[in-house]
Amino acid sequence: RLSSQDCEEAAPACGGAHPTPLAAGKEMAEGAASTEERSPEAPDSPSPISSFFSGSGSKQLPQAIIIGVKKGGTRALLEFLRVHPDVRAVGAEPHFFDRSYDKGLAWYRDLMPRTLDGQITMEKTPSYFVTREAPARISAMSKDTKLIVVVRDPVTRAISDYTQTLSKRPDIPTFESLTFKNRTTGLIDTSWSAIQIGIYAKHLEHWLRHFPIRQMLFVSGERLISDPAGELGRVQDFLGLKRIITDKHFYFNKTKGFPCLKKAEGSSRPHCLGKTKGRTHPEIDREVVRRLREFYRPFNLKFYQMTGHDFGWD
Numbered sequence: 468r469l470s471s472q473d474c475e476e477a478a479p480a481c482g483g484a485h486p487t488p489l490a491a492g493k494e495m496a497e498g499a500a501s502t503e504e505r506s507p508e509a510p511d512s513p514s515p516i517s518s519f520f521s522g523s524g525s526k527q528l529p530q531a532i533i534i535g536v537k538k539g540g541t542r543a544l545l546e547f548l549r550v551h552p553d554v555r556a557v558g559a560e561p562h563f564f565d566r567s568y569d570k571g572l573a574w575y576r577d578l579m580p581r582t583l584d585g586q587i588t589m590e591k592t593p594s595y596f597v598t599r600e601a602p603a604r605i606s607a608m609s610k611d612t613k614l615i616v617v618v619r620d621p622v623t624r625a626i627s628d629y630t631q632t633l634s635k636r637p638d639i640p641t642f643e644s645l646t647f648k649n650r651t652t653g654l655i656d657t658s659w660s661a662i663q664i665g666i667y668a669k670h671l672e673h674w675l676r677h678f679p680i681r682q683m684l685f686v687s688g689e690r691l692i693s694d695p696a697g698e699l700g701r702v703q704d705f706l707g708l709k710r711i712i713t714d715k716h717f718y719f720n721k722t723k724g725f726p727c728l729k730k731a732e733g734s735s736r737p738h739c740l741g742k743t744k745g746r747t748h749p750e751i752d753r754e755v756v757r758r759l760r761e762f763y764r765p766f767n768l769k770f771y772q773m774t775g776h777d778f779g780w781d
């Protein structure tokens with residue numbers, strides 16, 4: 468059974484090989500398993516209400532997957548979606564299509580919660596978006612799978628990614644030194660995964676060889692914070708769900724600095740995401756940030772063009 472622990476703590480799903488070392492190099496700065504930490508908002512033990520129903524229904528392969536991006540706001544989106552009575556989701560990241568594919572679809576299905584007719588099964592594993600094998604593998608499971616990508620300004624995303632690694636390995640080099648192959652010439656190290664993950668247009672090209680764009684939804688990570696109900700409205704429409712999650716479900720928690728749920732799934736209490744979500748980022752040299760913005764600009768414009776959506780990062 469998958470626990471909500473991260474892979475460093477040996478969750479069963481994380482035991483397999485990592486097939487695509489997408490961004491080799493600077494491994495020390497990547498974190499041993501660049502994945503989500505154990506987080507209280509990813510409960511796998513069913514609530515009393517869902518336990519009552521757990522004998523009924525059956526386990527299904529997911530019809531919709533949040534495939535990325537790392538540090539985009541994927542946990543927030545999944546936790547918000549779980550409020551919907553027609554959505555059932557696995558709490559921990561299964562990492563099936565990148566790390567455990569050899570375990571087979573029956574193993575994968577067994578991780579899923581039971582669902583009743585009309586309910587959608589979902590999971591989120593943000594590394595799928597940058598895994599070369601993932602599009603073909605997901606399409607082989609079902610070419611009708613709906614894919615959701617939460618995207619965020621690639622520069623803040625990179626800093627967020629670095630901040631996560633820094634929290635696990637405080638001795639890594641500075642963000643500034645990892646960014647450049649050669650600081651004097653300003654040549655950016657695109658092999659550093661923190662940088663590479665943000666070249667969204669490149670990754671998207673691989674998905675579009677296997678899925679039509681109408682089967683993909685791009686959620687703005689920024690709007691998920693500034694207007695969670697608005698983004699959730701788009702997601703519910705995309706999934707063919709009744710718009711049940713509305714602004715009435717959210718409140719802005721001033722201490723946390725983020726929107727939180729008035730009532731989480733299977734609970735009557737307010738719920739914010741855990742401490743690992745919404746970390747304070749280190750201050751990064753302005754010139755380095757400027758250079759990174761300049762680097763990402765053409766890729767961002769391409770991405771806006773491909774998705775038909777200006778995310779406003781430039």
Ligand SMILES: Nc1ncnc2c1ncn2[C@@H]1O[C@H](COP(=O)(O)OS(=O)(=O)O)[C@@H](OP(=O)(O)O)[C@H]1O
Nearest residue numbers: 503537538539540541542543627725726744745746
């Ligand atoms: N409501 C709410 N509460 C807390 N945090 C929120 C929320 N909505 C979006 N976010 C942003 O989510 C960022 C983490 O993204 P992910 O969950 O995709 O990270 S991970 O890849 O699964 O580790 C996290 O990044 P950091 O701020 O860098 O910690 C948050 O900015």
